Amino acid sequence: MLMKRTKRILFLACTALLFLLPGCGKESQQGFDLQKESDIIGHKVAYNAGSVYEIMMSPRTDITKLCFNTQTDCIEAVIGGQADVMVNDDCIIPPDEQRRLGVRLALRGEKNFPCGLVFRKGPNELREKLSKFIDSLIATGEMQAIYDRWFLCDTPSSVQLPDMGPEPSGEPIKIGEAINLPPVAFPVEQEWRGLEPELLQRFARYVGRPVEFQFYPTSSAVPALQAGNIDILGGAIFITEERQATMDFATSHFSAHPGYYVKDETIKERLGFWGGIKQAFHNNLIVENRWRYITGGLWETVKIAVLSILLGSLFGAGICWMRMSRRKWLKQTAKIYIDVMRGIPMLVFLMIMFYVVLAGTGMGATAVAVVAFALNFAAYVSEMFRTAIQSVSHGQTEAGLAIGFTRWQTFRYIVFPQALKSVMPVYKGEAISLVKNTSIVGYIAIQDLTRASDMIRNRTFDAFFPLLIVTIIYFILAWLLGKALDLCVKKKG
Amino acid sequence: MITIKHLSKSYIDPDGSVFTVLKDVNCEINPGEVISIIGPSGTGKSTFLRAINLLDPPTGGEIIVDGENILAKGYPLNKLRQKMGMVFQSFNLFEHMSILDNVTFAPMKLRHLTRQQAEEEAMAMLRKVGMAEKANVMPSDLSGGQKQRVAIARCLAMHPEVILFDEPTSALDPTMVGEVLSVLRQLASEGMTMLIVTHEMKFAHDVSTRIFFMNEGIIYEDGTPEQIFDHPVHSATKAFVQRIHKLVFEVDGPDYDILDVHSQMGGFCNKYNIAAKRDAADRITDLMIQSVMSTRYPFTLRLTYSEQYDTTALDFMKEGTDQSPLQQPGCDPQTLDTLRSLCKEIIEEPTKRGFRVKFIL
Numbered sequence: 108m109l110m111k112r113t114k115r116i117l118f119l120a121c122t123a124l125l126f127l128l129p130g131c132g133k134e135s136q137q138g139f140d141l142q143k144e145s146d147i148i149g150h151k152v153a154y155n156a157g158s159v160y161e162i163m164m165s166p167r168t169d170i171t172k173l174c175f176n177t178q179t180d181c182i183e184a185v186i187g188g189q190a191d192v193m194v195n196d197d198c199i200i201p202p203d204e205q206r207r208l209g210v211r212l213a214l215r216g217e218k219n220f221p222c223g224l225v226f227r228k229g230p231n232e233l234r235e236k237l238s239k240f241i242d243s244l245i246a247t248g249e250m251q252a253i254y255d256r257w258f259l260c261d262t263p264s265s266v267q268l269p270d271m272g273p274e275p276s277g278e279p280i281k282i283g284e285a286i287n288l289p290p291v292a293f294p295v296e297q298e299w300r301g302l303e304p305e306l307l308q309r310f311a312r313y314v315g316r317p318v319e320f321q322f323y324p325t326s327s328a329v330p331a332l333q334a335g336n337i338d339i340l341g342g343a344i345f346i347t348e349e350r351q352a353t354m355d356f357a358t359s360h361f362s363a364h365p366g367y368y369v370k371d372e373t374i375k376e377r378l379g380f381w382g383g384i385k386q387a388f389h390n391n392l393i394v395e396n397r398w399r400y401i402t403g404g405l406w407e408t409v410k411i412a413v414l415s416i417l418l419g420s421l422f423g424a425g426i427c428w429m430r431m432s433r434r435k436w437l438k439q440t441a442k443i444y445i446d447v448m449r450g451i452p453m454l455v456f457l458m459i460m461f462y463v464v465l466a467g468t469g470m471g472a473t474a475v476a477v478v479a480f481a482l483n484f485a486a487y488v489s490e491m492f493r494t495a496i497q498s499v500s501h502g503q504t505e506a507g508l509a510i511g512f513t514r515w516q517t518f519r520y521i522v523f524p525q526a527l528k529s530v531m532p533v534y535k536g537e538a539i540s541l542v543k544n545t546s547i548v549g550y551i552a553i554q555d556l557t558r559a560s561d562m563i564r565n566r567t568f569d570a571f572f573p574l575l576i577v578t579i580i581y582f583i584l585a586w587l588l589g590k591a592l593d594l595c596v597k598k599k600g
Numbered sequence: 601m602i603t604i605k606h607l608s609k610s611y612i613d614p615d616g617s618v619f620t621v622l623k624d625v626n627c628e629i630n631p632g633e634v635i636s637i638i639g640p641s642g643t644g645k646s647t648f649l650r651a652i653n654l655l656d657p658p659t660g661g662e663i664i665v666d667g668e669n670i671l672a673k674g675y676p677l678n679k680l681r682q683k684m685g686m687v688f689q690s691f692n693l694f695e696h697m698s699i700l701d702n703v704t705f706a707p708m709k710l711r712h713l714t715r716q717q718a719e720e721e722a723m724a725m726l727r728k729v730g731m732a733e734k735a736n737v738m739p740s741d742l743s744g745g746q747k748q749r750v751a752i753a754r755c756l757a758m759h760p761e762v763i764l765f766d767e768p769t770s771a772l773d774p775t776m777v778g779e780v781l782s783v784l785r786q787l788a789s790e791g792m793t794m795l796i797v798t799h800e801m802k803f804a805h806d807v808s809t810r811i812f813f814m815n816e817g818i819i820y821e822d823g824t825p826e827q828i829f830d831h832p833v834h835s836a837t838k839a840f841v842q843r844i845h846k847l848v849f850e851v852d853g854p855d856y857d858i859l860d861v862h863s864q865m866g867g868f869c870n871k872y873n874i875a876a877k878r879d880a881a882d883r884i885t886d887l888m889i890q891s892v893m894s895t896r897y898p899f900t901l902r903l904t905y906s907e908q909y910d911t912t913a914l915d916f917m918k919e920g921t922d923q924s925p926l927q928q929p930g931c932d933p934q935t936l937d938t939l940r941s942l943c944k945e946i947i948e949e950p951t952k953r954g955f956r957v958k959f960i961l
Contacts, residue, residue, distance in 0.1 A: 505655055506692035510706045510758060511682030520709065525696045 139191055141213040141367055153181040153190035157325065159220060159345050160194050160365065183570040185210055185370050196220075196343065197366030200568070201289055203262040205368075207390070208568055209375030216365030223356035224303070225340040227332060231355065233280070233314075233339070238358040240313050241306070245358075250306075254361055257290035257302045264289045264395070264566075268300055271308055275315045282307055283323040283331055283552075285342030287565040292341060294322065294562075295395050303341045306360055322562065327458070327550045329354075334462045336552075387572040391563050404559030405580060407473065411555065412542045412588075414477045419484030419541075426489035431496070441489070448486030454547045456483060461551040476548045480541060487537055495530035496522060527596060535592050539585040546581075556580060601762070601793065602629040602652070607661035608817075609647055621647045622658065623817035629762070629795065634788040636804035637797045638828075639814035640840060645797045646689075648814065649764050652795070653684050682710055685760035689767040691747040693739040693754070699726070700735040703754045711758070718757075725753040729783050745776030749783055762793040769800060801841065801908075805829050813837045829908075843907035845872060851889070852898040861885065865903055872905045877912045877961045880942045884914055884959055887942075891935050892925045912961040914943075919954035926957060 139150065151171040154160040155178050164172055173190050175181045178199060184190040186208060197215050205211055226234040244250040257263050284292045284299065292301040299320040311318045323331050323340070332340045332354070343363060346356045378386055392398040429441035448456075460479040461472065470478075499522045507517030549558035560573035567573070607625040610618050621644040629635060637645045650656040652663060654670065654677055663670050670680055694702050703722035707713045713721070726732040729749040739747060748768055755763055768784070769777045781803050788794060788807050798804055804811060804825065811828040813821040813836075821828060821837045832838040847868045849861055862882055869878040881903060893899055893916060902915040918925065926936060926948060939959070940946060947958040 500692075502688060502690050502692035503694065506686075506688065506694065508678075509653060509655060509681055509686035509688075510754070511678050511680075511710050512706070513678045516678075516709070520705070521694055528696065 139369060141192060141369055144214065144216055144367070147192055147194075147367065150191040151189070153184045153193040155181060155195060158195070159347070163218075163365070164194065177564075179564050179568050179570050182208060182210060182368075182568045185368060188370070191369065193368045194365055195368070196363040198258055198290060198343075198363060199288060199366065200368060201261075201263045203264070204568065206374050207386075209370060209372050210368050211371035211374060212366050213369045214367040216367065218365050220345045220363045220365075221359035222343045222361055222363055223346045223359045224307075225332065225344055225350075226338070226355045226357065227335075228354055234355055234357050236314055237310055237339075240310050241358040241360050244306075244309075250360065253302055253305055257305070258361075260290075263301070264293065264295075266290070266300065268298070268305055268308065271305075271312060274308070274317050275311060277316045279317045279319040280307075280311065280314075280339060281337045282318055282320045283328050283337035283340045283342075284320055285323055285325045285328040285340060285344065287322055287562055288343070289566075291343045292320075293566065294320070296399065302361060303343075307339070307341070321552055322554065322558075323552050324549060324558075324561070327552060330458070330462045331552065334466045336462075336466075387569055390567050391569055391572045391576070397563050397566070400554070400559035400562050401556070401576065401580070404554055404556040404577075405584075407548070407553055408542070408545050408556040409584070411473060411476050411480065411545050411548060411553070412584075415480035415484055415541060415545075416538050418477060418481035420488060422481055423485035423488035423492060426485050427492040427496070430489060430493055445486045445490060448483055453480075453483055453544055454550060457547060458550060472548075472551045472553045476545070476551065476553055480545065484537070484541055488534060491530050491533050491537065492526070495526040498529055499525045531592065531596050535589050538592065539588055542585055542588060543581060601631050601666070603662075603664040604628070604652070605662045605664070607648070607651060607658050607663065609644070609651055609656065609658045609660075621817060622651065625661070625817075625819055627812065627819055627822065629793070631761075631793050632791050633810055634792075634794045634808050635796070635810045635812060636808040636825075637795065637812045637814055638799070638801070638804055638840070639812075639820070643814045644817050645814050646766050649766050649795060649797050652764060653681055653686055655686070682758055683761045685755035685758060685763040687748070687751050687755055687763060687765045687768050689770050691739075691744070691751045691771070693747055693751055695739055698736055698738055699731065699742070699750050702739065702750060703757045706754070707757050722753070722757055725756045726750070728756070728786075729753045730779075743776060744772045745779045748772065748776075748780045752780075752783055752787075756787075762795065763787070765794060765796040765798070767797050767799070769798070801829075801843075813840065815840070842909060845905045845907070847903040849901040850898060851893075851901050854894070854897065858886075858889065861901065868903060868905075872907070874905055874912050880961050881912075881914050884939060884942050884961075887935065887939060888916055892931045896925060914959040914961060915956055917951065917954060917956045921955050922950050924948040924955055924957060 139146075141147070148169045151173055152164060153173040153175060154164050156174050156176055161174060164170065165174075173181075173184060175184065178193075178195055181190070181193045181195065182200070185193045192213070193210075194216075197212060200208070200210060200212065224237065241250065244253070256269075257266060260266060284303070287293050288301075290301050292299060292303040294300075304320065307318050321337070323337065325342075328337075328340050328342070331337050340354075344350070344356075345363070346359060350356075392401070426441050426444060429437045430445070432438050432441075451459075457476065457479045461475045465475050465478070503521050503525065504517055507521040508514070512520065545555060546557035548555045549561065554562070556577050560577040563573040564570065604625055604627050607622055608620070609622040610620040612618055625644075625648055637648065639645055647656055651658040658671070661671075665680065665684075668675065670677070693699075694705065697705060700719065700722055703725055704713075704715065704718035707718045707721065708715060723732055723735065726735055729752055731746060731749050731753060734742065734746065734750075739750070742750065752763075752768075765784070769780050772780065777800070781800065784794070784796065784803070785807055796804070796808075806825075808825050811821075811823060811825055812819045813828055813832075815836050821832060821834055827833075828837060829841050832841055838844070845868075847864060849856075849864075851861075862885070865881050865885070866878055869875050869881070885901065896918055900915075900917040900919075902917065903912070904915065905912045916925070925931065926939075926946070943959040943961050945960040947956075947960070949956055949958070
């Protein structure tokens, strides 16, 4: 009883601490004054790993470098005071978001980065058509009009796609977007908006084929393009010589400039603690019905987890049977299978299944994830089943046989119920850990719960609130699964 | 009912050597017989029993039940086992079921009784073994004796024609042996056909209609309890049933270490709780060696104790003669009187290979 209460209090305290943490940075009203690019010398500069800014900044010795994985982390660093300035594309934080976050675009850099849409290496009719189409748009000035619509406005997230007439039917062109970022490309409910979606929608009408957008995180977008899961990859991708060696670009459709962002408390709306939470709730869940990312993600996660557990348990039982078989080759096969599966990191295995093994089968990403997780789960639980069965004394089997049951009946009625009881605690742990492990399916473009939080984070630059929400949901999910399994055993027993 | 012909069983060790447990077992078991299988450890008693219901399938021979060879391919073993109950040394109650469920489970699944029928029958069986009040308890809450009684009830609930008991009291505390044996006694008196592997000699003697003495992988001697226990034909049987312990010395000459003989005899007497006999044994030994045996090397000196009859004997055996050393000149009457005074009885008898003087102490 006391333990329970202590646990509850601890849990509440941790949650409260998580809420308070973002407000704890040292407050200085204004960021430092940035007039020209050389002013950053001697300051702490945050930038994104894997971006051109990393290439730009990493050789420099006259600044303190802070390299983060996502731009959300960079922004958090600027807001929290760990970094003085963050460098990224000038379009990455639209003006309305700047005011909300208390971050100001202080300076546009001199450099000019042409961006292009990416195709697989090699001759490609579609690419030539797109290049020709972009050239014509530039020539007529229409490209500039598109750019202005999305880039030269205060709140690009509220801009609508113009009416371009009905979408053609036929085999769709599959587009992967590596970012979720106004004004370049961002989904609002089912519709993708922004400069690139508008351009591609226009192109669709030009070639007479529909377009289909899907979000691909940067890490898996390129393999997806190579494997043929997508035809065109977008997402403000800079045309660099290095990239041109492995992929082909269409004519550049716009250019980005380096943007230097600093903290500026004066432009930020003051909200207070509860106001902050209220706003975070509104921004992350209510605006553009973003809670739908969460419910959609939850459904994917539950679907993958439950199907993998069911399929994996069945398959695991088969492996267990093979492992305990008297036939040497069956036993050996099972042994090798278990060793191999346990030796491969789940993420690597998932990517191999999706991009290599099952690439040509036309299976959906969710189906591939279920198969991959089931195969992995089977390897682990088969060994659990085996030890549980072996822990039931041989006398039980003998008693069953001696009283007149067949071998199968003896297993079914005598050994299995006892083994089930002893396997349950570890099995439950493994099942819960599978639920949590499904958070990696984002790598094969499944919008699960974790990916849902990423999508929201990418838009709201809120490092913390979406994560807290999904943390709580994962926790509840694991708890419910444990309860459900307990119930199953009780009914059996 | 059951006829067993030339039954054999051997294992092949991992190193390739063949280890034979049952050599050639032949017997016939008739309805209503209560057969106790006795014999030294490691002579295949349990293996024989477990071969009959094929829990340990034999490697050769025939087992004919009601006219059919059950070793034939495709014989419905599970049907056979439903008629042939087995009670184990380690009870083997189904650990995940209550006592009542243990007894009702197989009749419901295999005899297709309804739960109500099965429970009524089960309660009757449990009452019979005195376990009715524990019907709703789990096996782990019972003592060994109680578990074994439930195991017997579970067996009876299948209405078997014969029950095999594999050392049913060997895993029990001495205080619990009685309760299980009295259940067995009751079953025997009701005419149940039973085969019991046991070390309880008194029980085997009192309850059985027939005894198999097993030794060296065969049924060495087969007979009524009177034949086996009181008039065994083979010396191995006799040694076993009378639980005879021996201490043997081959005395080859005057330099033989007599002190060691005394020390070993002392240990032997202490071990079997016959310390009172030690003094007599020592004095007879010394006297014999000093006098009558001093010219008769080599000879054999043997101290034996029968647990069954609580008798101790000291034997002097000389090969190649049919004359008693006590009758020869050189054995003066005074020595003979002393020897007589040290023991209850002196038996002088010729043996196959020589002559023996036996002192009953």
